[in-house]
Amino acid sequence: MSLRRLPTLTARIVALFSLTALMTFAGIGTYLYQSLDAQLKLRDDHELLGKVDQLRYLLSQTPSVEAIQKDPHRFYDATGKHEGLMVVLQSSGGLELMRSGLPRSASLPALSTIPADAEPSEEDLTSWKLDENASARVVAAWGKLQDQRSEVRIILARSNAELTTLLASYKKDVMFSMLAGIFFAVLLGYLVVRASLRPIRHIAAQARSISAQHLDKRLNASTAPGELQILVESFNAVLNRLQESFQRLSQFSADLAHDMRTPLNNLMVQTQVALSHPRSQEEYQALLGSNLEEYERLARMVESMLFLARADHAQIGLDWQKLDARNEMHRIAEYFEGVAEEKGVHCKVEAEEGVVVWADPVLFRRAVNNLMVNAIRYTPEGGTIHLRVTPGPDGQTISIINPGPGIDKAHLPRIFDRFYRVDRARTESASSTGLGLAIVHTIMKLHGGRAEVESEPNRFTSFMLIFPKQPDTIVVTGHMANNARDHAGVERNEAWQK
Known part of the structure; x- marks a missing residue:
């Protein structure tokens, strides 16, 4: 049509x-x-x-x-x-x-x-x-x-x-003069409008020259009249966001291909080596076990990507509940107690009684769990991880603070980006997908809050989850929300079954 x-x-x-x-x-x-x-x-x-x-x-x-x-x-x-x-x-x-x-x-x-x-x-x-x-x-x-x-x-x-x-004679003269005046006024108006709209045609020509290969081009605001300055500046701002998103998408695609290539290469190499000559039953079992770890890593990566995709398209509803922050912190500390003891790390909960957090319980625990995984991974032996709850006038702040190597300030602005690695050599492991902090950031956006980080190299790192005092709206989308929580639980359990 x-x-x-x-x-x-x-x-x-x-x-x-x-x-x-x-x-x-x-x-x-x-x-x-x-x-x-x-x-x-x-x-x-x-x-x-x-x-x-x-x-x-x-x-x-x-x-x-x-x-x-x-x-x-x-x-x-x-x-x-x-x-x-x-x-x-x-x-x-x-x-x-x-x-x-x-x-x-x-x-x-x-x-x-x-x-x-x-x-x-x-x-x-x-x-x-x-x-x-x-x-x-x-x-x-x-x-x-x-x-x-x-x-x-x-x-x-x-x-x-x-x-x-x-x-009657005067009326004829007036009519003729009126028609002649209208004709010349319209002609003059057309010429004036054409001349006045020339900057718009110039701006349109600049806009037509912008393509996916030339997203760095911008409209020249100095040639636009005052009335179009806001439009040109807004369009340039859109181009800035588009270029940034395009660059992030390109980087994301490259990082995704890199992260998926590693387990796939491991699977192919191990399988090729196993098929090069006959092996014993024990060797085949060891190969299958190793391959299973790579499959699990790929599955966690796919599940994380599905979660982030659903969150980007607002397909995840939240099961809002009043959570006792202190009880939740103690439950999470107990959940990680065995892993922490294996690394010689201690967990300490610092929270007052009666502090309430409005959140989806499964997604809340997933966000804190992801931060605890990183904290345990980078805390040196004998160190203590603090799980702190700080009430405020506008909401509650959940802080995970751990000693360790810290994060350089240059990395802090991008620490929550997908597949962003501060130290690739230390994060390329079977249990890491490079999406943990990105999921934390997405969960906080779903709750209307925000995730922040502070760090001093060789001293400490503090991740803070700031939850609003009470949600403006409570929306539950049925099976979509349940699926998201199921995926969250699957990834969390698989990460710690090893």
Whole structure:
């Protein structure tokens, strides 16, 4: 099933930029159009009111109604120069004295008339529907003749035909300017986005050059813009972890091959020597016994690898229990008592009563047992191994302290790595798989704790298991956890049956 291809970042930004430009230009164009419409209407209204004052002045210079009828040219001259302006003068008795710009057949609307001594205002203007396509603003006012007794009714109207034509033309210009502005804004935005995203393409080109054979390469953060600095640094950090893991995996594979090659070579050489000529029954039995030791070593190595693999994939659940730390230390000391006596080593438990450790009992004992194996192996004859429990505010610390040659500081950071050997000549034996301390470290990670080591050459070595005070969650995964504990028990028992 093919995934739908998402738009590129350039396309998204340009689309958003286009939408922004469209909304901006549309808003500006609408504002300009509405503003011009309002200003032109206001101008026409003021001009219409000014014509009322002008006609009132002309009437004040006219002696009588008959003079208007005889010589209306002054009034035509005052109004005829303005397109769309309509004028009607009526006597106080309703007699029409003159009409300009308005057909005789057109009927006038019913209007309230402004008194002769009142100034007209915008509130006195009324909209008048001329026909389906045109309308006008109209006002009616009284004006006094020269004798100040007779009055003439003035009706003025201004058609919006000219205004409508002007606004239609302006609207076309605004639309054309808006479309042209959007086009150039989008084009400019595309060029700007392309230029702005050039560092990303440069970083992508650097990333494409990184492969399994060139994990030492890193992205150049100095060429990345400020917004991408965190991304570049995070990617370089991922590469650092990947390179470190890759190197450890390569070293692990080499160490695993080396450790498995030794027992396999022993098996092949011993078998070839035995088959070179007939042997006695006792010699064959000795050969089979020797081969069995190598098989057991390989089996322990495989079981340890399976345990570590399951732990890496979170397939091991813990059977959390409250363990009495002092009792557990005494049980472990008794378990190793026979082996310790054979080497002339003593075990001493230093723990207060009532100290509780939250842990899986089998995995807890396995971790401590692995540390005890190393402690007994490297403690000189007559030395004492201390099994110490130290309570703390955040948890309990189990310490295995033994005198002896110690560990050089250069080895301490990698002491818990798989197959890491401080002294290969001393650790290549049938009972050693090179995974004991790695298993201890993994067990502590499963418990949410940690394993630490302190050592001074030719003085002492102290391994510390720091267990949390109480687990945040308690999870049991059934047979997977049981299998892990069974494997732990098998390896521990086989290591000490010899």
